[in-house]
Amino acid sequence: MTVESIIAAAVAKAISQLYGSEIDPASIVPQATRKEFEGNLTIVVFPYLKASRKSPEATATEIGEWLVTNEPAVEKFNVVKGFLNITVDPAFWRSVLHEIAADQNFGITAANENSDLVMVEYSSPNTNKPLHLGHVRNNLLGYSLSRILQANGHKVVKTNIVNDRGIHICKSMLAWKKWGNGATPESTGKKGDHLIGDFYVEFDKHFKEEVRQLMEQGLSKEDAEAQSPLMLEAREMLRKWEAGDEEVRNLWKTMNNWVYEGFDETYKRLGVDFDKIYYESDTYLEGKDLVLGGIEKGIMYRKEDGSVWADLTGDGLDHKLLLRADGTSVYMTQDIGTAKLRYQDFPIDKMIYVVGNEQNYHFQVLSLLLDKLGFKWGKDLTHFSYGMVELPEGKMKSREGTVVDADDLIQQMVDSAREASADRFADMPAQEAAEVARMVGLGALKYFLLKVDPKKNMLFNPKESIDFNGNTGPFLQYTYARIQSVIRRAGGVSLNSTPDAVPNEKESTLIQKVADFPSVVKEAGKSYSPALIANYCYDLAKEYNQFYHDYSILKEEDENKRNLRLVLSAVVARTLKAGVSLLGMEMPERM
């Protein structure tokens, strides 16, 4: 039982006894009392005036008096206009602290056999170029979301659909054949994904040059692009690929494997992973079958050129192409096929796609089509849509060559963490210093990207993110490390003993903040919001900071008070660690 639910139940009972009106305790949500007023929790009484038929002040006072008399947890109250401010008995806060301290998994609900199974798809890279800043936001959101769902007692399958086929891959392959001189990751010392990305750029360079020349000969831009020998060659390669041409397939496999090795390294550094990886090359044919079946059901129709479409004008959308005239499939087709395979492989109750908001329309259509095709999961699939990440220097556009590479970014973050902490690390073993720099650099990145509402476009400022003050990851890590240090100096602390001291007002406030953690986790699970967790952790750390500066812990001579503060500190540290671990962040014990 949380403090809030106890108060809510008591208020409901008070209203029932005083005014004979039954109110669902769940509808009563006490909120934290604002700092400038006395009290811990506040009830807004306006909704109950109809029942009381009295003024807001009179109603609040009556309920307050009832609570003081009948609810042991309530010590006193005061009324400001329609707001009933309740002060909870400090002895009660002490027991709350004791309960929290004794619960190793405070706020976290483990999954059991009857738990829902949620599949979270994220990352979804193309295999023709390395991951960039946009993928970083995607990966961090997807991973964090998975952790949050797990913490709410769901079974989670993390999945990744790799877009490993299509004209873009053929472009890289062709460039490698033409100008690669047999280059491999080993021979060049480059990460595989970067090597392939370079050839993709190489193709584009030559292609543009060809188009320019053709246009000089008087061709229009479209014609020039369509007639470019390089483009024709790439298309021919794609046809061979689809036909299963051995040479093309072998090269494709070799080059994709280079890329996967590169991706794995990036994922590992980022600290994200997957339970099951799907490849578009395995799923696109499935989708084709489903679409062809849809024609018989009258859901799709065939045009005279042979292409297959769905008419969604009845749902307020447009006509959507599903198979090209040459029978090859498009993005939507393979997503339908992938969905089918996934539901064959896992008993999925809920599907969440972490994909950028430029695909909002795509998922609207996908949901409709799956529903029409008779899949029960179609209608309530969730598109976890997120906005673009921009940098202070300007917008990130791949065509302008200002793409921020994920590996470079991670390296830069770790480097600046190391530089910023150089003197701190002076007396630390080199290996530990490197490990702390890694945690802090990545923590800065993760926290900054996750604290923002996902659906908004955001500005990532690396310099600000790695500041040790303010609403940043390193600030949380610093707060944690400092608590660990204090506990070490105190010679450790036992979380099983009840401190005898009764918490004062500030300590009570801090206990109250910690006690909020489970409901924050729950809310974050319901609304799919890593940002909620992030901002809670910051509030908690800030609150603790105040407390830390107001009281000497180690210098406190009263043994009981000292113990109370140590236990409270330890509980804050543990909660912070549990919170940020839902963001995929790590806490260094020293920094």
Place this chain on the structure above:
RNA sequence: GGCUCCUUAGCUCAACUGAAUAGAGCAUCUGACUACGGAUCAGAAGGUUGCAGGUUUGAAUCCUGCAGGAGUCACCA
């Protein structure tokens, strides 16, 4: 043009299902110090929540219209 999303302090962001004087951090200004971890603390200043209406005891939040920005609109994934 149609549809979706966004607009809060100089900047970057908060505000759970409507609730008290809309909160933090950065930057700015004023103070404090040989430090339980100074990577510090205290304080000040900074707002007509894009604009205009509406609903409500009460609106940044819900509804309508308008303005500005982002994305998307059929054979790229």
